[in-house]
Amino acid sequence: MSGTRKNFGLRAPPPEKPEDGGPPPLTPIQKRTVAIVLATAGALSLGVYALVELQEECEPDPNDPQKEICHHSRGWHSSSSSWPRSRSSSSSGSSWHSVSFGGFGSHGSSHGGGS
Amino acid sequence: MRREASPVRPDFAEQAAKIGFTYAEIDGEPYWDESVRYVFTLRQIEDDLETATAELNTLCLQLVDRIAKDPKTLERLRLPRHAHDLIARSWARREPSLYGRFDFAYDGEGPPKLLEYNADTPTSLYESAVVQWFWMEQLAAHGELPEGADQFNSLHEKLIARWREIAPGARLHLSCMKRSAEDAGTIAYLADCAIQAGLETMQLDMGDIGLQNSSFVDRSERPIELMFKLYPWEWMFADDFGRSAAMFKMRFVEPPWKAILSNKGALALLWEMAPGHPNLLPCFFEDDPRAASLGGSYARKPIFSREGANVSLRRRGEELAKSPGDYGAEGFVRQALRPLPDFDGRFPVLGCWLVGDAPAGMGIREDVSLVTTDRARFVPHVIVG
Numbered sequence: 134m135s136g137t138r139k140n141f142g143l144r145a146p147p148p149e150k151p152e153d154g155g156p157p158p159l160t161p162i163q164k165r166t167v168a169i170v171l172a173t174a175g176a177l178s179l180g181v182y183a184l185v186e187l188q189e190e191c192e193p194d195p196n197d198p199q200k201e202i203c204h205h206s207r208g209w210h211s212s213s214s215s216w217p218r219s220r221s222s223s224s225s226g227s228s229w230h231s232v233s234f235g236g237f238g239s240h241g242s243s244h245g246g247g248s
Numbered sequence: 249m250r251r252e253a254s255p256v257r258p259d260f261a262e263q264a265a266k267i268g269f270t271y272a273e274i275d276g277e278p279y280w281d282e283s284v285r286y287v288f289t290l291r292q293i294e295d296d297l298e299t300a301t302a303e304l305n306t307l308c309l310q311l312v313d314r315i316a317k318d319p320k321t322l323e324r325l326r327l328p329r330h331a332h333d334l335i336a337r338s339w340a341r342r343e344p345s346l347y348g349r350f351d352f353a354y355d356g357e358g359p360p361k362l363l364e365y366n367a368d369t370p371t372s373l374y375e376s377a378v379v380q381w382f383w384m385e386q387l388a389a390h391g392e393l394p395e396g397a398d399q400f401n402s403l404h405e406k407l408i409a410r411w412r413e414i415a416p417g418a419r420l421h422l423s424c425m426k427r428s429a430e431d432a433g434t435i436a437y438l439a440d441c442a443i444q445a446g447l448e449t450m451q452l453d454m455g456d457i458g459l460q461n462s463s464f465v466d467r468s469e470r471p472i473e474l475m476f477k478l479y480p481w482e483w484m485f486a487d488d489f490g491r492s493a494a495m496f497k498m499r500f501v502e503p504p505w506k507a508i509l510s511n512k513g514a515l516a517l518l519w520e521m522a523p524g525h526p527n528l529l530p531c532f533f534e535d536d537p538r539a540a541s542l543g544g545s546y547a548r549k550p551i552f553s554r555e556g557a558n559v560s561l562r563r564r565g566e567e568l569a570k571s572p573g574d575y576g577a578e579g580f581v582r583q584a585l586r587p588l589p590d591f592d593g594r595f596p597v598l599g600c601w602l603v604g605d606a607p608a609g610m611g612i613r614e615d616v617s618l619v620t621t622d623r624a625r626f627v628p629h630v631i632v633g
Binding site for chain 1: 371427465
């Protein structure tokens with residue numbers, strides 16, 4: 134026992150300030166006030182969390198109408214990022230553009246693989 | 249350590265929705281339970297639980313260092329031959345781990361005893377890192393907790409820092425079996441931490457991992473170079489793609505060497521390496537003659553098992569508890585019986601988190617049974633005094 138109280142939830146180092154200045158760094162408590170929302174886009178779509186503060190803008194992918202490109206901007210935490218989000222369903226063992234799918238995921242019940 | 253009644257927030261449903269906590273109930277049964285809380289002293293957290301977590305991590309890494317290149321021992325763990333090289337290489341490169349969870353039996357007195365190490369695919373992360381933290385903040389704000397109440401919880405900060413450390417600026421795919429809301433929530437939370445660390449993230453179902461020539465790709469045919477997978481290594485190895493050359497081209501989190509530690513056989517190997525360690529229970533492979541030294545009092549656990557499935561507890565030859573499941577074909581270990589403590593008819597298991605090599609927090613699940621199953625409820629905790 135060190136005799137020195139540790140602030141278990143509060144002892145993390147302050148977040149780094151970005152080079153371009155940006156808003157004042159958040160305290161760990163403030164960081165935790167960032168709320169997270171789970172959006173489910175249909176039975177076979179992928180669940181996506183987005184910060185409440187996060188602005189998400191999506192637009193159709195001009196190269197593939199099955200997909201959309203979503204741009205996320207989250208203040209100074211990181212620069213904008215974007216990624217395509219597939220809305221096609223998985224098809225076990227199928228071949229798609231010379232790609233084979235379904236080679237993983239043959240195990241697990243409705244409880245998945247977490248423990 | 250004590251268990252006491254705690255006021256339920258009248259706007260709990262609203263608060264849960266606000267933070268995206270979608271599995272406060274699972275299969276129609278309550279999972280999150282804030283009508284009670286566990287209370288610890290700082291000494292119990294620091295001297296007992298945090299110290300044990302750090303020590304066991306050191307022991308585990310020593311164990312991996314001893315056996316990662318030893319095919320005989322890997323076979324003892326029923327890890328298939330085609331996986332041995334992958335495991336050895338990942339350890340030789342010291343591919344970094346993100347996190348893990350040690351599950352302890354502990355009643356506030358004496359050393360915590362390791363029941364198992366969820367080294368590969370631990371869940372209950374979001375509720376440990378975020379949900380119970382909000383709970384504490386809100387109760388404290390309403391004067392429902394003693395002044396200065398704290399929580400063993402720096403998970404959120406450490407996860408962000410760890411992503412930044414092990415994959416700076418990387419593009420990260422995160423995958424799981426999406427039909428499990430808990431697993432989907434877990435990777436969504438880890439993706440959020442990774443984004444805050446500056447990574448680019450994509451989430452996908454395990455079935456949406458594609459094989460193109462000798463590389464893994466996603467549905468957009470983007471190469472998958474770094475993947476967090478909430479899917480056990482033994483399943484990866486058994487699946488069709490588990491034998492492909494692409495396995496050697498992709499970097500995994502958790503890395504393949506974690507397959508050693510998530511295996512219940514590691515409990516026997518740890519005891520073999522450090523007999524008498526205060527945080528370990530005697531444990532042996534069932535076909536080891538030394539297992540007889542446990543007599544008729546032991547926990548029988550499948551080498552590969554999750555959520556308490558196929559675990560049975562025996563005391564002086566009589567069965568105390570048993571859980572159903574589909575595991576056990578690969579064999580069992582027998583671990584000296586250490587029943588969970590009884591708090592008001594509930595049996596809590598303490599999950600102590602490790603991020604990288606640092607103890608980072610705790611989540612408590614309690615069951616009405618001595619075997620903690622997927623029906624266990626998550627109960628928050630505070631440190632007072």
